[in-house]
Amino acid sequence: MDLLECPICLFLMCEPATMSCGHSFCRSCLGNYLPSRCPACKERFKQRDAKNIKNTILIFSVIEKCCPEETRMKCHILEKLKTNEFTEALRIADEGIRLAPGDVSLKVWRAEASMELRLYSDALRDLEDLCCVRPKWTEGFFRKGNVLLEMGRQSEALIQFHRCLKLQADFTPAKSQIKKILEAEGMSVPEEVPQILQVVSEYLRDPCPPITSLFPAGPTQSHTHSHAESLRFPQEEGDRRGDSENGSKVKHGTSTECCLSLCQAVSFLPTAEDDEEMMMRKEERQSRGGCSLERRDSLSVLTVSDFECPLCIRLFYEPVTTPCGHTFCRTCLERSLDHNLRCPLCKQPLQEYFKSRKYNPTVLLQEIMSRLFPLQLAERKQVHETEMAELSNLTKDIPIFVCAVAYPGVSCPLHIFEPRYRLMMRRCMETGTRKFGMCSYEHGKGFADYGCMLEIHSLEVLPDGRSYVDCVGGSRFRVLKRGQRDGYHTADIEYMEDHKAEGSELELLQSLHDSVYEQAQDWYTRLNTRLREQISRQYGTMPDKDDNIQASNNGPAWCWWLLSVLQLDPAYQTTVLSLPSLKDRLGHLRIVLEYFSQS
Structure with missing residues (x-):
């Protein structure tokens, strides 16, 4: 398929629109005949989404630049059709087909104009050509069926609707038309598509169906005659609908001849459909070969500047299209939405788009860039990977969240709402590190010289962009150098470990540890029940010895748990956190516990 063709109708896209899955289609193909799933990726479509999205501006610009005359003419025809100037639309389509007889897509619009003008024979002729050239275009067969219905050729219309459901089982408009026709004949129509197809096939093959299955009780002769009449091509109906003005006349035979002819016409449906499709594909290749080659050549007019993100002014990387039709790099759009839930260009609200968080790349733009600018795209990818590698470094330029003192092994839930920290958390998740540093604020420096790494266990993004982040403390670190990146603090750090004691020193340390642990347990058990329950909910129970x-490397877990529970002054907490000696930390804890016990 040519890059600029719609995956549904296989014609050059007209008024292109991009769905949330990232695939683009003609606006008209996403209208009343919207398939239940994307033909390319099978993601489920929603009618509401198709109505709410606007035309993709960048793709339209690409098509307009590659096929200016074709685009201009189609836009002109569409404009006339929308304003009900059908005669003028027909004139423009005729002129276009005369100038470019190989462009069968113009017959779509000419058939629509002819249909509105009740020139049914002309519309049918164009639709027959289109169905031959596009044997998998479901809507083409449906339109053809509707024209046949208007001409009073009901059973032939049934054949077309039958073909629609064979091509696309979820094509509900065809299902509705079949039910309407057969129920008018007094038949009971099942809901399941396979059964509907079987009923239609049996109905069309049976020249004189059993009276009880099709009609209410009555004289056999009259009902048989009535059914035979319904299989004819009635001249009166054709005259009434405007068919006679084109000189189209149908000669009627006997009811038996008519039924036999119809049965011969539909006998191919279950048996020779594959052969027919092979012939159609051959015709399709012949008719499309020149046009596709011409379009491939026309892509050469595109330049790298046609695919630059309006925010970063670089070649698109993972381009995403908003419901308002504008396109940006995914990361650029996410950063913009951190600050304002509106399109950066047209300011249309994007709250619903943000809530869904479906930032799927626009597939067509990626394919065009891959084909035309592979080297530039590879360079752009390399730049992105380099940036990600820099962000993944856990000793140099690590992100610093300035808030409070965190401790190793202690849970630290965070509420993120500032745009700069939204960006920080997203980068931590995208790089896969899921880690960042946290320090308390310190006047004059921005943040303290010592902190603790936090690892993200879970992150819940709220509809308005805020997020709840569940973190747990990891290694302690000392700040070597401060910096900034995109609004948030960064630092070069070195990780800290406790000094190891040996021999008699270790025995004394063990004795001190056991003594302070018992002191902590005694203080904790003397708290009233309400306080213990509150501490347990927020910090968990006291860890075992x-x-x-x-x-x-960070020493016993219960020490850090106790420090977090005691809620000391941040400067004092940082001092204890910075100590590389377990003996010194236990000494501080003993003093604090004695103070709390006395008070």
């Missing part, structure tokens, strides 16, 4: 007090 470790068998090996030097197993972790």
